Amino acid sequence: MTSPQQFLLPDVGEGLTEAEILAWSVRPGDTVEVNQIIVEVETAKAAVELPSPYAGVVSALHAEVGESLAVGKPLITIDTGPPGEPADGPSDGRTTRQPEPEQAALLVGYGPQGAGAGRRRRRSVAPRHTTSPPEERTEDRAEAGRPDHVVARPAAKPPVRKLAKDLGVDLTTVIPTGPGGTITREDVREAVARTTPETVSVPAPDAARPAETRIPIRGVRKHTAAAMVASAFTAPHVTEFITVDVTATMRLRELIAGRREFRDLRVTPLLFFARALVIALAKTPEANSSWDEATQEIVLKRYVNLGVAAATDRGLVVPNIKGADRMSLRELAQALADLTATARAGRTSPQDMTAGTVTLTNVGVFGVDTGTPILNPGEAAILAVGAVRRMPWVVRDDNGDERIEPCWVTQLALSFDHRLMDGRQGSELLAGIAEILHEPGLALL
């Protein structure tokens, strides 16, 4: 009974991948003992004699003198005789499994690994849930005994956060649908779609930055542009201007700001402009109407939904305060504050922006004096209020003497739809607003 054992060419530690057979010391049929030298091979640098790992009879030599043999290939087969004899069985496969401890000088180690090192089966990588707050990893903190605070914050990766910021979306209002409770891009866009008529589709960010930048026309900008075009080229616009001394209003403002019921509200000049407009509007109902081209009717409205133009990160939005004519000054102040906050947070709803009847636009906040505002489509008039400045003004005293004094002065500009109003109504309205701002007591009338 034979028990053939193969001795595979080992890597003798010089980074061998192969060796050349120089001389055999044995022939098939020879009896060999353990450690008897059986062959001399040429390595990269020197000749090395290899001792037999087996005792037995040589069955076959697997390479000829002068032949190059690769490491790991059979070198010699030795029949170790019937089973029961000590079978020295080196599994030479182990030689190339050890990692090489040192690089460079091939003085140590098993040398570079032969080909055929097994690859591991790749399993699909289950992502670690990095959204779990640190409190969940408590193994070694148990002994610390510190309280665990769980602060609920929206989870969104940096590009999504940027998108939200660009679109003016508050992440705390977004419903997350991503893995591990994270907010995705789609979630952010969905939140935007809930607040604007258009669905905003954001293109992939531009990587290149050439001399020109191309921004796709979409969303708020598109809507605003369409509205402007519709308005400007449908309604014949006329704009009238007036410069008014509003010192009395500014004094009144201080007085009112100090009152208890206005303590937690911002009392701005804009509040008084809005109030004056609403009051004066009562005398010029044409300014609170709309031209219905389809039915060929002019629609006079007995309610005032006062639109206030607001500049936000997303662009121009014009939400309106429903029933502004029925509000007290304080109610109006609150409504203005709410409107502003909502607009800034990007949460102005479509409902907020429809059914307006007249609009107020504050160019003064930018330090600008006046302008020629474009009507909000469907409306008859729009009032632009400018910066309130200290200006030299002619003041007449009781004796009839005139002198120049610094006063609070502002410019008002009223654009109106000449289909609905003539110059007379427009002028009366504008003068009426100015009169109230100049002499607020007249509002008592």
Place this chain on the structure above:
Amino acid sequence: MAPTEPAPPETPPSDAPIQLLDPTGNLSTDDRLPLDLATVDLAALHRDMTLTRRLDTEAIALQRQGELGLWPSLRGQEAAQVGAAHALRHQDMVFPTYREHGVAWCRGLDPVALLGLFRGTTLGGWDPYAHHFNLYTLVIGAQTLHAVGYAMGLHRDDSTGSGDPDRDTAVLAFLGDGALSEGETNEAFIWAAAQNLPVVFFCQNNQWAISAPYSVQSRIPAAQRAAGYGFPGIRVDGNDVLACLAATRQALHQARSGGGPTLIEAVTYRVNAHTTADDATRYRPAAETEDWAARDPLERLEAHLRSTGAVTEDHFTDLEQRERDLAEQLRAGCRELAEPDPASPFEHTYAQMPADLRQQLRAHLEFVSSGSQDGERQ
């Protein structure tokens, strides 16, 4: 207990190493190295040297058969190692380099334990405290400082100079000729001298530090360097097991009794290459090796044993059987050395595994257990 004043330095030793047993096996005496033969077990010395050589030979074969990645052979240095080792008391602590397989053998280590480091199954392989034999240190010279520190400890726990042979302890630090040039080795000499520490530095000057002959390291014999630091140096024939034994006994006694350090230079020869990966034919002439072959440490002892009738023929035949047994033990033991557990590096980096490392271990084990795509390799 306060250390005694160091013995005055020897008059500088002549270049000739002290020799008791010449290459033909003739024994003589030397006043510098008194040796009471009644206290010497020649048969045991011969047995240990022979088995050490066999251990070394088998390990080389195992490397050539792909069972070990590397083996640093001690062939030719058996007398130095076995002679020195026989001078040790049980409680003495040894700090070897990486070639002291003969000392390990004499200390009672399982010789298979020496193989793991070179097979890649471990970075150590034995408990240093079990046989008072430290792990091998591969960074040249680093162990000399560890030996010095250990000796400082002996000094502090009153383990020297008491006169009690079971209590008095010394440290035996091995180093090669190359290590003499390392800064840390020289720092060790400084500390040992300044503090009069119970440490013996045993330098096997085997003439070669890989391919650098001794002349690259020093202009003077190694033993003479000790005087520069202020402690005795003695130069012996490193192929003469009796001279090595006598010198080490003397030095260890000196150390144990509070007499401070000694540097022993055992002049010997590294018959084989630096390791199995080295090719010595590139830098030294064959004639030199042949020359040293005539001074073989085993041959002279065998000649002495036979000529004096100190042993019977049985000694030799028994020894041959023991050699065969040892060879078989090594071959079988080598192949049975346990593969290291993938978790073991993680478990022994710190006394207690930090949380982050535990996470890494988990991920690593998961990866390892995901199995091989190709199945078992050929």
Place this chain on the structure above:
Amino acid sequence: MVKALNDGLRQALTDDPRVLLMGEDIGRLGGVFRVTDGLRKEFGDLRVVDTPLGEAGIVGAAIGLAMRGYRPVCELQFDGFVYPAANQIITQLAKLRHRSAGRISLPVVIRIPYGGGIGSIEHHSESPETYFAHTAGLKVVSCSTPHDAFHMIQEAVADDDPVVFLEPKRHYWTKGEIDPASPQSLAQAVIRREGTDVTLIAYGPTVPVALEAAEAAAEEGRSVAVVDLRSLSPWDITTVRESVHRTGRAVVVHEAAFSHGFGAEVAARLQDEEFHFLEAPVVRVTGYDTPYPPSRLESDWLPGVDRILNAIDRSLSY
């Protein structure tokens, strides 16, 4: 802080007769910073050892002493002189437990005065902590207050692993209360100051600077948290995450050079584990990628309050 260390060492020497101190000038002189002042007199020259001048020797001998059962506390006199000991620290001290499969335990402490800001000459203002934090088998810690100095040195001595103990030398003379109780473990970070806008992460000498910056930021209406890491290896990411999870913004402050410094480790881990909660990139305020400059330049080179405030601004600008 010097007195706190001195008291802590005294306590350690008293509690365990196997503890000993070794280093250059630590005995007769009491240490160039007087950290070991009076200890030689009290405990004798066998336990407070004036060693020969050689850092490799100090650490190598400490290893041998530890193998004999002692608990050596080495002092390496200045950060810039740790390098001769690097071989023993990295190839031996860090690895012997691993090499011996747990049979060899080396409870060695290596104390190093480190860091800049004291107007010193070359090699006396280094921050070599990352070389050691990156070496598996070592623990690396740094105290920032006298209280921590007192407790942490004793904990380091009692630890069975080798500990590199970094003492911020610019705060050696800082005064502070020492509470007898110290609930944290050696490896735990501490939130020194709560905040909601941004988290500063610091250790050793940059902790007081970070606290100063947080105060200044508060005057500008910002709420800034400060975390003192205390331990670099291992490091307590759990505590750091507790704060960063809340603020979403992290700024790391260290004196060591910018590239490949500890801040890089913190930033990498935070972006991995707090990815969905970061409002801004992790910002690092550090030394520059140059050797430490002449002392006349150091105040601008080191991370100071202004540079930290700039970093906070940058973080909040996202």
